Amino acid sequence: MNEEIIFSGFGGQGALFAGQLLAYAALDSGLHVTWIPSYGPEMRGGTAHCTVVVSDEPIGSPLVRRPQSVIALNLPSFEKYEQLVREGGLLVFNESLVPVKPSRTGIRFVPVPANDVAEALGNVRMANVVLLGAYLVATDMLPLETVETALDRHLGERQRKYLDANKQALRRGAEFARDLLLARESQQGG
Secondary structure, X not given: OEEEEEEEEEOOOOHHHHHHHHHXXXXXXXXXXXXXXXXXXXXXXXXXXXXXXXXXXXXXXXXXXXXXXXXXXXXHHHHHHOOOXXXXXXXXXXXXXXXXXXXXXXXEEEEEOHHHHHHHOOOHHHHHHHHHHHHHHHHOOOOHHHHHHHHHHHOOHHHHHHHHHHHHHHHHHHHHHHHHHHHHHHXXXX
């Protein structure tokens, strides 16, 4: 396995946190991992993305030009990365903030109303974790429980009060993706 993922959004949306959480979960599972953050000129409201590479073998280069998967938290990220996803790859995106339909063929799309789901849970800032849950179901890369354990082990002391809410957001994103993918299968099959 060698999975290259880009998480992208505005600063403050938690793209870096979601990528780091996946990296910790993969590392805790004994996999090789790189995590490279990138910030725009501002912390909040500017661009923020990170690149995560997960492999069962040593990673030759952490640089990713054509990712297998992208998790886009907003419209600018969707527009930037839709064309860069590798053929046969995956684009998970926040349908709450991306009012357009995908234009590409040859890749899989998982639209998730992540802001709406997170808001229903009481905190719109958890949309990043909702999308991570959807990604996990769409790829089967790691079990949901592994990421929940990573939350337990690596969530900072200041953020511990959000532990249960983050786990709920992760599960809701996973449920949403599972339902969406099952609905697609039944449409194609019948």
